Amino acid sequence: MSASTLEVNHVHVFRNKKLVLQDISFTAYEGEIIAVMGPNGCGKSTLLHTLNRSLPYTSGSIQVQQIPLQRYSRKQLARQIAILPQTHMVPEAIQVRNLVRLGRFPYQRFYRGGTRKDEEWVNAALQAVQLTDKAMLPVAELSGGEQQRVWLAVLLAQEAKILLLDEPTVYLDMYHQLQLLQRLQTICTRFRLTILIVLHDINSALQYAQRILVMKAGKVVACGKPETTVTPALLASVFHIQSEVVRLKSGGQAIIPLSTDEN
Numbered sequence: 686m687s688a689s690t691l692e693v694n695h696v697h698v699f700r701n702k703k704l705v706l707q708d709i710s711f712t713a714y715e716g717e718i719i720a721v722m723g724p725n726g727c728g729k730s731t732l733l734h735t736l737n738r739s740l741p742y743t744s745g746s747i748q749v750q751q752i753p754l755q756r757y758s759r760k761q762l763a764r765q766i767a768i769l770p771q772t773h774m775v776p777e778a779i780q781v782r783n784l785v786r787l788g789r790f791p792y793q794r795f796y797r798g799g800t801r802k803d804e805e806w807v808n809a810a811l812q813a814v815q816l817t818d819k820a821m822l823p824v825a826e827l828s829g830g831e832q833q834r835v836w837l838a839v840l841l842a843q844e845a846k847i848l849l850l851d852e853p854t855v856y857l858d859m860y861h862q863l864q865l866l867q868r869l870q871t872i873c874t875r876f877r878l879t880i881l882i883v884l885h886d887i888n889s890a891l892q893y894a895q896r897i898l899v900m901k902a903g904k905v906v907a908c909g910k911p912e913t914t915v916t917p918a919l920l921a922s923v924f925h926i927q928s929e930v931v932r933l934k935s936g937g938q939a940i941i942p943l944s945t946d947e948n
């Protein structure tokens with residue numbers, strides 16, 4: 686049995702006095718990818734930001750590696766959890782390599798520059814997202830998809846055990862979507878990471894996640910193995926769409942969304 690890395694118990698979160706997460710409970714384990722799915726505005730991003738302590742919760746508890754979230758210093762927490770938010774502010778002139786170096790901040794002291802180990806992690810992260818050849822360019826000169834990959838490199842350089850990824854495939858073409866998901870799968874297994882990834886593409890979730898956590902209106906409505914969790918009945922009740930399951934020759938299954946309930 687793998688060790689638990691995140692334990693979330695009965696968590697409630699308010700934003701602007703509105704209850705946006707209600708009684709959230711789940712446990713995540715090392716070596717697994719959990720896809721977080723749900724309609725727009727159901728609280729997926731809020732959940733990731735709460736786990737990263739950038740948003741406060743009002744009741745319940747969150748444990749990271751069996752230690753309460755609030756006990757960590759900012760740097761200690763950054764060694765455990767790295768987040769890729771949905772949107773980023775790109776500092777105009779910063780070079781790709783220098784941005785990726787920022788991922789090493791939890792390991793650096795203010796009076797000392799980067800070490801050889803820091804540079805090795807930066808190189809490995811750039812290589813993992815295939816941007817070594819663009820390392821010296823200003824980030825602003827890269828395409829949207831390439832910038833997304835730079836941010837992923839920042840995250841990888843952070844060397845954290847838990848990765849929280851908010852729609853990381855959104856600007857990527859099909860090749861880079863598949864490549865990113867395959868690489869996440871490889872690093873997740875190899876380094877025993879825990880990855881929570883917000884995905885809107887149901888078939889990517891079916892193919893790459895060990896479990897799917899489904900949210901609706903601020904609540905977790907299901908959390909389990911992809912094939913048994915994401916059924917046409919669940920999609921009808923959560924997303925109000927009609928869909929059909931297709932068995933694949935490879936042994937897995939895919940879901941074809943057919944129409945909305947309005948039809």
Ligand SMILES: Nc1ncnc2c1ncn2[C@@H]1O[C@H](COP(=O)(O)OP(=O)(O)OP(=O)(O)O)[C@@H](O)[C@H]1O
Pocket residue numbers: 700701705723724725726727728729730731732
């Ligand atoms: N900065 C904010 N201040 C106040 N309320 C917010 C803020 N950001 C989001 N909310 C509210 O919190 C709720 C959950 O939003 P959240 O962004 O977590 O949803 P989401 O599931 O990630 O949506 P999407 O799929 O559109 O990205 C929504 O009702 C939203 O209006």
